[in-house]
Amino acid sequence: MQQQRGQWSGRLGFILAAAGSAIGLGNLWKFPYVTHQNEGGAFVLIYIAAVILVGFPIMAAEVILGRRAQHSPVGTFSILSRGRPGGRLWSAVGFLGVGAGFIILSYYSVVAGWTLHYVLLALQGKLATLAGDPGALQDHFLNEFLASGTQQVSYHLVFMAATVGAVYFGVKNGIERVAKVLMPLLFAIILFLLVYSTTTSGFGDAMRFLFRPNFGDLEPSAILEAVGQAFFSLSLGMGAMLTYGSYMQKKSSIPRSVLEICILDSAMGILACVIMFSIIFTFDLEITQSATILFTTLPTVLVQLPLGDVVLGLFFVLVAFAALTSTVSLMEVVSSFAIDELGWNRQRATLVMGSVIGAFGVLSALSLGANSTLSELNLFGKESTGGVFSSLDYLAANWMLPVGGLLIAVFVGWVLKSSDVRDELETGHGPLGSMFSMLRVALRYVAPIAVGAIIFSIIFLGAEYQ
Numbered sequence: 001m002q003q004q005r006g007q008w009s010g011r012l013g014f015i016l017a018a019a020g021s022a023i024g025l026g027n028l029w030k031f032p033y034v035t036h037q038n039e040g041g042a043f044v045l046i047y048i049a050a051v052i053l054v055g056f057p058i059m060a061a062e063v064i065l066g067r068r069a070q071h072s073p074v075g076t077f078s079i080l081s082r083g084r085p086g087g088r089l090w091s092a093v094g095f096l097g098v099g100a101g102f103i104i105l106s107y108y109s110v111v112a113g114w115t116l117h118y119v120l121l122a123l124q125g126k127l128a129t130l131a132g133d134p135g136a137l138q139d140h141f142l143n144e145f146l147a148s149g150t151q152q153v154s155y156h157l158v159f160m161a162a163t164v165g166a167v168y169f170g171v172k173n174g175i176e177r178v179a180k181v182l183m184p185l186l187f188a189i190i191l192f193l194l195v196y197s198t199t200t201s202g203f204g205d206a207m208r209f210l211f212r213p214n215f216g217d218l219e220p221s222a223i224l225e226a227v228g229q230a231f232f233s234l235s236l237g238m239g240a241m242l243t244y245g246s247y248m249q250k251k252s253s254i255p256r257s258v259l260e261i262c263i264l265d266s267a268m269g270i271l272a273c274v275i276m277f278s279i280i281f282t283f284d285l286e287i288t289q290s291a292t293i294l295f296t297t298l299p300t301v302l303v304q305l306p307l308g309d310v311v312l313g314l315f316f317v318l319v320a321f322a323a324l325t326s327t328v329s330l331m332e333v334v335s336s337f338a339i340d341e342l343g344w345n346r347q348r349a350t351l352v353m354g355s356v357i358g359a360f361g362v363l364s365a366l367s368l369g370a371n372s373t374l375s376e377l378n379l380f381g382k383e384s385t386g387g388v389f390s391s392l393d394y395l396a397a398n399w400m401l402p403v404g405g406l407l408i409a410v411f412v413g414w415v416l417k418s419s420d421v422r423d424e425l426e427t428g429h430g431p432l433g434s435m436f437s438m439l440r441v442a443l444r445y446v447a448p449i450a451v452g453a454i455i456f457s458i459i460f461l462g463a464e465y466q
């Protein structure tokens with residue numbers, strides 16, 4: 001099996017794929033939306049702290065595990081835990097990750113489908129007209145599009161098919177080539193919009209909203225959500241980075257690559273917020289549903305540019321692609337589990353698992369207004385988790401990923417031999433000196449205690465979730 005494992009062509013291959021996994025709807029759709037729900041300021045600051053203190057070390061831990069074991073998450077834990085404390089029990093972390101990947105992909109692909117709808121609207125020449133009137137755009141999105149079961153399910157299934165297609169044809173071929181061209185283009189548009197947003201009258205308000213923290217009424221629940229969002233956005237806690245690490249060459253530097261990915265990913269989310277909130281404050285947009293921000297703010301500005309309709313269409317093509325490089329990494333975790341542990345071939349693993357996830361995702365697709373039972377099903381008793389879609393997002397992003405990440409940190413910090421961890425980190429990088437001790441402290445103490453304390457306070461101290 002080992003010989004068949006593909007490898008990235010050098011460090012850039014890994015960075016592109018891992019950044020492709022990290023950068024996606026989590027940055028462009030979800031971060032602005034949860035920031036809006038949690039009133040900015042303190043939330044953004046905690047998010048940044050979570051990326052530095054918890055995200056960076058755990059991403060390094062995942063890549064170390066993957067590159068060391070050269071296996072899927074489940075296999076990795078059973079191989080590396082042999083003869084160590086806890087033994088095979090650690091495989092549970094791998095299963096938890098496969099479960100999280102399954103759940104996230106099922107609803108993520110619904111949102112990814114929305115981008116396809118926008119591309120289609122742009123091709124038909126309808127998007128520019130809608131975007132010319134923010135009210136009409138919101139109305140279309142909420143009342144026609146989300147409420148249409150047929151459309152929600154169709155776009156979701158088309159996106160799942162695209163994901164399955166990309167994974168079906170192997171690691172390098174599918175993803176790497178396109179990522180090289182389209183990711184920089186997405187960055188260029190975002191930077192352009194950033195420059196534009198500094199000229200708007202709402203820019204100052206946006207900066208105050210995002211960066212002036214008010215810790216007064218911060219709930220532990222918002223802290224959990226910020227941490228959950230960091231895990232979600234960095235693709236951590238479920239083995240995606242572990243799987244990509246398993247394709248990483250030994251001559252590539254883990255710490256440097258991980259640092260670059262963390263910076264790129266956080267920049268993308270924060271810039272997206274600066275742009276979207278500048279637009280919201282400038283045009284005094286009333287956001288009735290936070291989850292639609294990406295789809296109702298940027299179009300209103302892009303459409304005013306010369307060749308606005310073309311730029312608008314192109315922008316959603318790029319977002320769709322950013323989403324695809326993320327769904328591919330989610331699919332990769334689930335199918336490489338079936339390949340390595342169930343002995344299926346890649347084609348079978350991808351087709352079967354992809355079909356099951358696609359079918360399960362129909363429940364989320366119908367829970368956004370099309371079917372009232374699914375829309376009202378509230379699994380966690382929290383107001384904003386109403387509906388299958390939000391309940392699954394809440395479960396996976398705020399619980400499964402942080403718990404998975406906590407266990408990964410404990411495994412690398414306490415269970416693996418320190419000399420092995422150091423060896424893997426220094427391979428391709430060179431001696432780390434005191435950097436290694438810092439990372440080790442982060443993995444042994446900081447990350448587990450931070451995540452553990454939040455979970456503890458919510459479960460045992462009954463801290464209210466909003």
Ligand code: PHE
Nearest residue numbers: 022024025026027232233235
């Ligand atoms: N990080 C991706 C995004 O921000 C989502 C994702 C989560 C991908 C977990 C893989 C694993 O869009």
